[in-house]
Amino acid sequence: MDKVNMEEEAVNTEEVIEESMDNIQESDEKELNEETKEEESVEEATAQTEDQESGKKGFFGKKKEKKDKKDEQIEELTDRLKRTMAEFENFRKRTDKEKEQMFEVGAKSIIEKILPTVDNFERGLNAVSEEDKSSPFVEGMNMVYKQLLSSLEECGVKQIEALGKEFDPNLHNAVMHEENEELGENIVSEEFQKGYTYRETVVRYSMVKVVN
Structure with missing residues (x-):
């Protein structure tokens, strides 16, 4: 084979290789575009699904907020x-x-x-x-x-102590007064009628004489 033929064959080979590389690159770009479209489709479908689920939750949530008539009647009866x-x-x-x-x-x-x-x-x-x-x-x-x-x-009935005690208007009823230097002032010197209490309440006051 002469030198000219060899150069032509080499050129043809380079052209075939370049054409093959271009085909491979176009195929890769095509596959990449298809994968990108599929990912976008998946993301879009996922977003739609989430929106639908969110809408359902919102719908059911509103429905739960509304009380049942039976629950309202139970609360009313419980309060009554x-x-x-x-x-x-x-x-x-x-x-x-x-x-x-x-x-x-x-x-x-x-x-x-x-x-x-x-x-x-x-x-x-x-x-x-x-x-x-x-x-x-x-x-x-x-x-x-x-x-x-x-x-x-x-x-529960008790006698009221009066004789020789200090006069107490809550227990004694003074009907007479006298002057007596031997006894202190406002002292009961004589008891005419005994007084009684019932459970710490006066039933009858003591009728007494008091020293002025």
């Missing part, structure tokens, strides 16, 4: 029940307090009716002479008197 229970508790406390007050009033009324009997026992026993105090009759009356006082004390 709580109010009724509170009113009943207040009524029970008020009724118990009224019953206690009525009992206190009734007890005081009975005690006030018994106290004159106690006074008569005391007057009768004080009128007995020293010779008759040892008689069975007087001893029996004295035992009944002590038993009556013990029963009243068990019920």
